[in-house]
């Protein structure tokens with residue numbers, strides 16, 4: 001069955017990446033459809049913040065039910081599908097391993113199976129993760145072996161191989177993006193980057209004096225979310241489906257992120273930040289950094305924003321939000 005041309009369906013459009021991806025695709029002239037588990041109940045705050053809520057056609061879909069996924073795909077007949085929906089917090093995945101792995105694996109398999117079952121020539125992007133690699137002593141590339149260290153990563157690794165298998169066995173145009181951490185003002189505060197920015201802003205406003213975090217010596221490769229959705233869109237415009245590592249290629253310690261953020265507010269982080277083992281994970285990744293050279297070579301993609309500039313953007317957005325009293 002031929003899909004409708006330039007029609008995209010994003011599962012999980014209510015999240016950070018869903019909002020930026022929808023904006024990018026609308027700007028590229030696509031008809032954009034998106035799902036939430038409860039499209040009537042979701043606030044779609046990201047789409048609202050980007051001013052595109054009325055330009056996205058919204059659907060409710062249950063990723064764990066094949067019938068729900070297949071019906072949505074059949075109704076929309078998209079030329080491109082992006083699966084962004086999942087329980088996406090690594091920390092929470094240790095408390096909810098079954099829900100997390102289930103949300104990632106079943107969602108991916110059900111979409112792959114719907115495309116195959118309906119005989120659609122739809123291209124499929126699956127949101128995999130740098131977490132699949134575990135610790136990366138040297139920057140990870142597309143040939144680096146996986147060593148998942150959380151239930152979240154186990155689910156992402158399994159769905160990565162499901163995508164590869166459907167590509168090889170059924171000739172689907174399906175690819176996975178192994179994306180390293182990417183941030184934006186649309187991230188909720190349960191993620192450490194927003195927790196740091198908002199914590200520093202609260203201390204600067206004297207609402208509190210202390211910010212409590214977990215391990216501070218972790219090293220991460222942080223990028224800017226709008227760059228990363230651009231990479232997703234480029235992957236589906238290739239002649240052949242392939243998997244890509246998407247990263248800035250530069251790693252910083254969490255402590256450096258904290259220092260940069262606190263300096264933006266004129267604060268010395270050492271006077272305000274404490275580390276509590278209660279916030280540490282049962283098994284964490286100490287160093288995570290990616291090698292994006294394949295993406296540069298084949299997609300013409302490179303990160304525009306690395307850590308210090310990323311912090312500037314997040315702080316600027318937080319200051320605007322506070323000046324408008326949107327909290």
Ligand code: NDP
Nearest residue numbers: 012014015016017036037084085086087088103127181182
């Ligand atoms: P978000 O958490 O912002 O959005 C994920 C979406 O998934 C939500 O909008 C939510 O929609 C849906 N969702 C949440 N829980 C479940 C569940 N149990 N079952 C089905 N759907 C669920 O994530 P991001 O936008 O940041 O990330 C998009 C994808 O990319 C995710 O799969 C994430 O794991 C992956 N990823 C993200 C990275 C990052 O740094 N941001 C890095 C690497 C990978 P609703 O509640 O409306 O149904």
